[in-house]
Amino acid sequence: MKNLLILGAGTSGTMMANHLVSKLPKKEWSITVIDQFKTHYYQPGFLFLPFDIYTTKQVKKKGEKFIPKGANYIQKKIELIQPDENKVILEGGRVLDYDILIVATGTKIAPGEIEGMDGPMWYKNIFDFYTYEGAKALRNKLREWEGGKLVVHITEMPIKCPVAPLEFAFLADSFFKNKGMRDKVDITYVTPLGGAFTKPKATEALHHLLEEKGIKEVTDFNIERVDYENNKIIDYAETEVEYDLLVTVPTNMGDELMERSGMGDDLNYIPTDKATLQTKDHENIFAIGDATNLPASKAGSVAHFEAEILTENILRYIKGEPLKAEFDGHANCFIETGNGKALLIDFNYTHEPVEGTFPLPGIGPLKLLKESRTNHMGKMAFRWIYWNMLIKGRHIPFVSTNMTEKGKHFETVEK
Amino acid sequence: MIKTFCKTQIEVKVSEDGYLEDMSQWNEEIAHEIASEIGIELTDKHFEVINYLREKTEAKEPLTIRKVGKSGIVSIKELYQLFPKGPLKYSSKIAGIPKPTSCI
Numbered sequence: 247m248k249n250l251l252i253l254g255a256g257t258s259g260t261m262m263a264n265h266l267v268s269k270l271p272k273k274e275w276s277i278t279v280i281d282q283f284k285t286h287y288y289q290p291g292f293l294f295l296p297f298d299i300y301t302t303k304q305v306k307k308k309g310e311k312f313i314p315k316g317a318n319y320i321q322k323k324i325e326l327i328q329p330d331e332n333k334v335i336l337e338g339g340r341v342l343d344y345d346i347l348i349v350a351t352g353t354k355i356a357p358g359e360i361e362g363m364d365g366p367m368w369y370k371n372i373f374d375f376y377t378y379e380g381a382k383a384l385r386n387k388l389r390e391w392e393g394g395k396l397v398v399h400i401t402e403m404p405i406k407c408p409v410a411p412l413e414f415a416f417l418a419d420s421f422f423k424n425k426g427m428r429d430k431v432d433i434t435y436v437t438p439l440g441g442a443f444t445k446p447k448a449t450e451a452l453h454h455l456l457e458e459k460g461i462k463e464v465t466d467f468n469i470e471r472v473d474y475e476n477n478k479i480i481d482y483a484e485t486e487v488e489y490d491l492l493v494t495v496p497t498n499m500g501d502e503l504m505e506r507s508g509m510g511d512d513l514n515y516i517p518t519d520k521a522t523l524q525t526k527d528h529e530n531i532f533a534i535g536d537a538t539n540l541p542a543s544k545a546g547s548v549a550h551f552e553a554e555i556l557t558e559n560i561l562r563y564i565k566g567e568p569l570k571a572e573f574d575g576h577a578n579c580f581i582e583t584g585n586g587k588a589l590l591i592d593f594n595y596t597h598e599p600v601e602g603t604f605p606l607p608g609i610g611p612l613k614l615l616k617e618s619r620t621n622h623m624g625k626m627a628f629r630w631i632y633w634n635m636l637i638k639g640r641h642i643p644f645v646s647t648n649m650t651e652k653g654k655h656f657e658t659v660e661k
Numbered sequence: 662m663i664k665t666f667c668k669t670q671i672e673v674k675v676s677e678d679g680y681l682e683d684m685s686q687w688n689e690e691i692a693h694e695i696a697s698e699i700g701i702e703l704t705d706k707h708f709e710v711i712n713y714l715r716e717k718t719e720a721k722e723p724l725t726i727r728k729v730g731k732s733g734i735v736s737i738k739e740l741y742q743l744f745p746k747g748p749l750k751y752s753s754k755i756a757g758i759p760k761p762t763s764c765i
């Protein structure tokens with residue numbers, strides 16, 4: 247009997263277990279999923295929790311429910327990977343041998359990287375919304391907040407779901423409008439990037455939306471420290487931004503397990519081949535989702551597209567066939583813009599988001615890079631799709647793994 | 662786009678925003694010219710950073726401000742002092758390497 251281990255039961259790990267359980271011969275392969283936490287969170291929901299759009303119940307379920315019956319599930323912390331001996335050591339000393347290892351340990355916030363961020367004011371007037379705890383604490387704060395300077399801030403790139411902080415700023419604008427207190431709130435968007443987003447076309451569209459909603463932008467801001475006594479963030483060039491309420495996206499880092507095991511880069515992400523998803527140092531170790539160092543967005547949609555290619559590559563690897571170098575960096579994200587509307591963007595390693603229709607070329611019904619109510623409905627429907635189709639590894643109709651260029655308005659096709 | 666550096670009269674290919682397209686066309690004189698356009702006078706310390714950036718780019722390692730800060734050559738604070746306002750953007754431009762794309 248051979249062993250395939252999956253580390254992490256988040257979006258990627260759960261999807262891989264569901265894909266592989268039906269593809270690998272049961273008599274030859276045993277599949278085991280390991281994760282230290284019992285709850286599986288619907289992470290896109292953390293954006294809506296602070297504004298009371300989603301309830302806490304809508305964003306969490308018991309993780310074990312989504313692990314297929316044919317796979318083993320161990321709820322334990324992973325202590326160490328010993329890649330040269332093909333072993334994984336769990337907390338308490340239990341040793342698991344593997345023939346194939348899939349690392350899906352994700353990324354998490356590391357507020358301790360910035361001086362003063364997770365100090366005495368953490369969850370008092372400094373919040374994150376990338377964790378369940380942060381989003382919930384922020385919800386309680388927003389329920390009673392009487393206004394002032396709201397600063398929405400990104401610490402450094404890369405971050406999970408790079409559009410989320412923008413969405414947060416847009417939703418905050420409509421949240422305060424609906425509460426009849428928009429005039430009491432000053433919203434500033436502070437980013438280390440040169441503009442609102444990482445891709446030029448989308449940056450232009452998003453910049454207009456920020457302007458339209460009266461949200462100020464501070465760009466090229468590389469934070470050095472939070473002066474929590476005087477409510478200011480200060481960057482390396484000594485620029486200061488004052489806040490009454492700071493909503494920050496702290497530095498994102500891969501799991502510390504990578505550092506302990508000597509497998510990560512300086513942010514604990516695993517060097518991974520961007521087309522095959524095989525790790526660069528070990529041929530029987532594959533990585534997926536936020537845990538990799540791929541130059542793609544850290545997002546559930548990316549993990550979903552990766553899972554289909556990784557499944558095929560695992561099967562090829564087992565048969566001794568060459569791997570398919572096919573992952574193109576495809577990402578597909580809804581961007582909530584407030585007031586019941588949303589944008590949709592679709593892009594990959596080489597093509598930036600442009601206007602057009604999705605998923606059916608020329609038909610839609612969703613429009614790319616344009617605000618619409620249909621896009622918002624799409625985002626809201628996605629929660630159901632996530633729990634019922636996506637993590638169960640079911641194919642989503644009409645949405646292809648590789649990005650299609652049809653129905654899109656490219657001015658020039660890049661290299 | 663072709664750019665001619667006036668002092669050296671060297672012609673190099675540059676991108677729309679002025680980054681060298683072929684890092685092998687770079688030399689120290691070009692570095693000095695780009696730097697003076699930005700308003701930076703290059704010292705030995707600048708060149709230590711520039712050489713580090715070129716080495717890492719040749720090795721195809723992605724560059725970030727965090728990475729330079731851990732290089733042992735300069736701290737992030739010092740990098741800002743050497744290349745004010747655009748620590749990675751300006752240092753990359755002067756080093757003759759592509760515009761950093763650490764942002765995804």
